[in-house]
Amino acid sequence: MSKTTEDVLGHQFSAFYKIPIEKFFQFAVSVDCIILGYHENNVKLLVVERGTEPHKGKVAVPGDLVYPAEDMDAAANRVLKDLTGLENVYMTQSKAYGQVDRHPIGRVVTVGFYSLISVDRYQPLASSWADNVYWVDVKELPPLAFDHQTIVQNALEDLKERVKLQPIGFELLPKKFTLGEMQKLYEAILDTEFDKANFRKKVLSMKILEDTSEMQKSVAHRPAKLYRFNKEAYRALENTKEGFNL
Amino acid sequence: MSKTTEDVLGHQFSAFYKIPIEKFFQFAVSVDCIILGYHENNVKLLVVERGTEPHKGKVAVPGDLVYPAEDMDAAANRVLKDLTGLENVYMTQSKAYGQVDRHPIGRVVTVGFYSLISVDRYQPLASSWADNVYWVDVKELPPLAFDHQTIVQNALEDLKERVKLQPIGFELLPKKFTLGEMQKLYEAILDTEFDKANFRKKVLSMKILEDTSEMQKSVAHRPAKLYRFNKEAYRALENTKEGFNL
DNA sequence: ACAAAAGTGTTATCGCTACACCCATGT
DNA sequence: ACATGGGTGTAGCGATAACACTTTTGT
Structure with a gap:
């Protein structure tokens, strides 16, 4: 017989506590990386153009699903590294997004991270999709796929607060x-x-x-x-x- | 044929991008509620005593798995309501925790929320597990189950910053x-x-x-x-x- | 009368604002 | 010579910290 949430969690808060535990393990978790740079007096955001549906042609913040055996932080660093070649970069968590319908392919909870990279450290990678990656000015953001508009806005708000209290500006x-x-x-x-x-x-x-x-x-x-x-x-x-x- | 991450996401960052998409939908997501009150000059945390393994007998912060068709925020509010009877309470997200091994039953990413409740609004519920719920002083925290120690500490740090800039103290x-x-x-x-x-x-x-x-x-x-x-x-x-x- | 916390006023100091001014370099 | 941004000094104002003092209640 399958275990239920009551069996496993040792307590229950809902009327539906006899649900088999497997029903709950149907989520995917993704990370979205708000990669910020600074060039010519402007804060820049690294975006990727989407090659397929949904939102084909639109730009999005780089992100990926977290692997089943991968720490969430590691996933965020992986995305950053694969895209920019950079490691050991300042990165911090912004916010998690868990709306049921936020992603068309299924139930994906995403966690936004932002990192700050110095333009003089960043060398664009000569990878297969280098053509599809570019910087946009955060003051003139194009329409972004999914709920990335919100994710970016929140990250920028976060940054505004944090930059006043921690010496993270130097990262840029x-x-x-x-x-x-x-x-x-x-x-x-x-x-x-x-x-x-x-x-x-x-x-x-x-x-x-x-x-x-x-x-x-x-x-x-x-x-x-x-x-x-x-x-x-x-x-x-x-x-x-x-x-x-x- | 099953879809892969490449098919679905429209881009890929890892060497393992031909993995069937189903492999990624194996996560559970939970919410943990750091419920804070204030009584006799002390900040109090609401904890629940665990009735079963793992960590049987230890206290933990109340939390639950998010239902497949439930918004994450809604789950946090549900936990709070089922436990205290309170709705429309100040609640804010603290941080997401995504270590691979953080939970013994499987891959559970949890998101910490904290809420502030006024002691004069809170009436303990006469529910089946009222015996197992109590307030502890945040200055004298007992050992907590899972990584709840960290979750609580981070939430309290968050609170310290936020309480200076927003009028949330009045909630207590x-x-x-x-x-x-x-x-x-x-x-x-x-x-x-x-x-x-x-x-x-x-x-x-x-x-x-x-x-x-x-x-x-x-x-x-x-x-x-x-x-x-x-x-x-x-x-x-x-x-x-x-x-x-x- | 006394303890205990409410409530007020004063002074000195620190930090911030605004603004004026001079300096070194390339064109 | 001029434009451009680097770099410095100062006067005034406002917020803050430290501390002393008065007020009102219950015991």
Whole structure:
């Protein structure tokens, strides 16, 4: 005789608790990767053009079903790696989506992850589908397949909050960057403007930037100092009551 | 012939893309409800004692498998309602957990939700398992079944951040409360102390509290004014650049 | 009278805002 | 010479922290 939820779970909350346990193991789980980059003062999203139905021709966020013997986080990292070749990239979970009818092929619960990649680390892969992958500006998103519009919006909201409290913005910058570039990045993410003098003072007062003794070159204005994010200094800051605060 | 992931998804990221689609629909999805209350200056967690293996005798956070035709959010609300009788309660998603081996009965991805309930709304249900449900202090958590320890910790971290930016603390208070009670609540959640004078000034300056013209009664000290959270006033505050801020 | 918590006022300080100004480079 | 962005100083304002003090109740 088949086990029921009551047998297995040891408790039950619904009137239908005598349902055979097998009925519940009919879900698929997918991960969707909101891969964000930063280029020319704009935050970019990596999208894939769909080659087949449903939503053929539309673009979607890269994602895949989680394998039966694969950790969910691993699946997200796999998708990212297969697409960009990148590993050990900042990635964090955003939200799970579990509407019954959200996917046409069946009951698929998806979990959104977003990762931040530095443009100078990313080399487009020469894979069979390189033609179908491209960056779009998050300020001008095209229509996306499935519920990806919502997933992306939520991830961007998440990012806006998190970027103020954790030093994740640096993931989007080259290793060496100027304060001006950093400011433009934060302005792009948060969709605001900062006073230059005040922004620098705030950032420098956190003492998490290290002065590389290098300068910008060949720019049509006074060259800026290049800084580097100092992880150790950040650890120290974390343990103060101020902490990182945009 | 059976469809494969390639047929269905329109793209593929792994070397194993010719796997029949059925292989992926073997997951179960569950919801776990971190139900938090507040009593006598302490934040409390509702736990259920498990009657069967695995983890028989241990306490766990209430949860259940999501039904094949049920929205995930609906499942979380169902668990809460069946357990407490409460509906329309503040509930928000915390995080999804997708480790392969996290559950002994099979591949179960779980999503943690937390809800905040006011002790004066909650009436324990006279159900068959009322004996097995009780509140524990979050400062003195007993060992929990499965990975519930982690799930609860993460939810509490989440709460700490969110409670500073959104007026969700009021969900844990009675409809009418004193500023002292409110202060104690925030101190309990955030595990800090506030200066009484400064706390009141900050809270009152937000103008989201309404003075009921009532007072505390039968207390062995000067009776305090009773306030009520004013949702409309909060909406107004939301649209200012200050907004709600602890 | 005393304890206990409510409730108020003051001061000093810190951080943030706004804005003015100078500097170095390429064209 | 000029445009462009880098880089700095300061004055004023507002929020916050620290602390002292008064008020009202029950015992």
